[in-house]
Amino acid sequence: MATDTTTETKTVTGTVLVVDDEPSMREMLFIMLKREGYDVVLADCGKTAVEILRRRPIDLLISDIKMPDMSGVDVLRKAKELHRDIVAIMITAFKSTESAVEALRLGAHDYLDKPFDIEKLKAVVRNAFEQRRLRAYHIVGESPQIQRMQERISRVAPTNSTILITGESGTGKELVARAIHGQSKRSARPFIPLNCGALPEALLESELFGHEKGAFTSADSTKSGLVEAAERGTLFLDEISEMSPMMQVKLLRFLQERRFRRVGGTEEKDADVRVIAATNQELAKMVETNDFRRDLFYRVNVINIEVPPLKERQGDILLLAKHFVEKFNKQMGTELKGLSTNAERALETYAWPGNVRELENVIERAVALEDCDMVQSESLDLGDVPGQDRRSAQYATGDPSPEVGRTSEGPERLPESGFVLDQHVQNIEREYLAQALQQAGGVKVRAAGLLGMSFRSFRYYLKKYHLG
Numbered sequence: 001m002a003t004d005t006t007t008e009t010k011t012v013t014g015t016v017l018v019v020d021d022e023p024s025m026r027e028m029l030f031i032m033l034k035r036e037g038y039d040v041v042l043a044d045c046g047k048t049a050v051e052i053l054r055r056r057p058i059d060l061l062i063s064d065i066k067m068p069d070m071s072g073v074d075v076l077r078k079a080k081e082l083h084r085d086i087v088a089i090m091i092t093a094f095k096s097t098e099s100a101v102e103a104l105r106l107g108a109h110d111y112l113d114k115p116f117d118i119e120k121l122k123a124v125v126r127n128a129f130e131q132r133r134l135r136a137y138h139i140v141g142e143s144p145q146i147q148r149m150q151e152r153i154s155r156v157a158p159t160n161s162t163i164l165i166t167g168e169s170g171t172g173k174e175l176v177a178r179a180i181h182g183q184s185k186r187s188a189r190p191f192i193p194l195n196c197g198a199l200p201e202a203l204l205e206s207e208l209f210g211h212e213k214g215a216f217t218s219a220d221s222t223k224s225g226l227v228e229a230a231e232r233g234t235l236f237l238d239e240i241s242e243m244s245p246m247m248q249v250k251l252l253r254f255l256q257e258r259r260f261r262r263v264g265g266t267e268e269k270d271a272d273v274r275v276i277a278a279t280n281q282e283l284a285k286m287v288e289t290n291d292f293r294r295d296l297f298y299r300v301n302v303i304n305i306e307v308p309p310l311k312e313r314q315g316d317i318l319l320l321a322k323h324f325v326e327k328f329n330k331q332m333g334t335e336l337k338g339l340s341t342n343a344e345r346a347l348e349t350y351a352w353p354g355n356v357r358e359l360e361n362v363i364e365r366a367v368a369l370e371d372c373d374m375v376q377s378e379s380l381d382l383g384d385v386p387g388q389d390r391r392s393a394q395y396a397t398g399d400p401s402p403e404v405g406r407t408s409e410g411p412e413r414l415p416e417s418g419f420v421l422d423q424h425v426q427n428i429e430r431e432y433l434a435q436a437l438q439q440a441g442g443v444k445v446r447a448a449g450l451l452g453m454s455f456r457s458f459r460y461y462l463k464k465y466h467l468g
């Protein structure tokens, strides 16, 4: 995977757009930022900058405020319109605090007075990227429901209370948990997720609390658990409804006393851990049917945050879709502009049973299957919108190439209980990728050809599915 280093460095560091009408300033910033490992794009005036912003994803904007054609503040305003998540640093030669204030009001991260110290600039740039990294957990959405949820998150984040996050699968529960951690006083400490449904009871206990050497046959050394790893941070217990009755008792005890014992250990240890739990089950109902302990439910459900399903906040669909186009453009090195009107309409009217995750997957597929090496596409096509489109329907049935002829069996029949189409499609995708790779004797370019994908897309998917 060493052939295309541009996309790889891009994901690790980032792209900076420098806008300044003064050549020596541009040159100085170019050299300095390159040396720091960033991709740098230069613009000598506001208009050029806006053109560049329209054409390609930019992570950080560094702009002079006072320029002949267009002020840096206007560039910033435009940049924010085009890339909601852009981070900006403004430079000003005069102490024109008014524009600086205006820039900050528009969401610039910081500003620098010319002449400035290089070390200072480096620190500010690093800090800006750090800010952007933290915002990767930023919750996209402007619907009243999401705004209410955001307010609730800000209110409860600084407390140490245990929180239960509920909501359908794929609505963003883990994202919410990370956002809470990020806004808490514990944010500099670890956020440790644990999927309670993924491990059998005995393993779950030792994963959580650790074990002493010899506690069980395979315990050949002492190992600390995730509770210890999360010390002074946040422990995220995902799919808490899946905990066995015995583990429920142990967790209850831990939440009551904030003390624990490693498996096979005798010593009681204190823990300073904030617990956030999540479930897509109706835990209150499980309490009624005795499938979940009532006392534990009360301990966990001190504060409840309900994440609304996507179909109840239609206004967020396109915002999210655009956010994901940007995200995958960046990851795949493509430069797709956006969505066609048809695609927009289809996305907005679809019911999204798999919620935001399904939307993310649909956009990922749409971006990946565009022939990125050739296309300077103005906008995404209807292409891969669920339920609207031939190509995606073929995908879903596992028939990637109808022109070549279908197999006689056709697609697997839908089980009586139904299934999550999106997950199913991903399984099929993975399977065909593996098969193509095998058929092509491991030659990726050929395998990509077998699936009608660009090499770049194919490689992206290999990575995604850990196939090589």
Ligand SMILES: Nc1ncnc2c1ncn2[C@@H]1O[C@H](COP(=O)(O)OP(=O)(O)OP(=O)(O)O)[C@@H](O)[C@H]1O
Binding pocket: 138, 139, 140, 141, 167, 168, 169, 170, 171, 172, 173, 174, 175, 176, 280, 320, 323, 356, 357, 360
């Ligand atoms: N409001 C949002 N803004 C941006 N991205 C989002 C939003 N909501 C969800 N996502 C993204 O959608 C995907 C699914 O979200 P997440 O894993 O948090 O869902 P979940 O509710 O935990 O799902 P599950 O119940 O299946 O575990 C993630 O990639 C997440 O980043």
Ligand SMILES: [Mg+2]
Binding pocket: 173, 174, 238
């Ligand atoms: Mg989850």
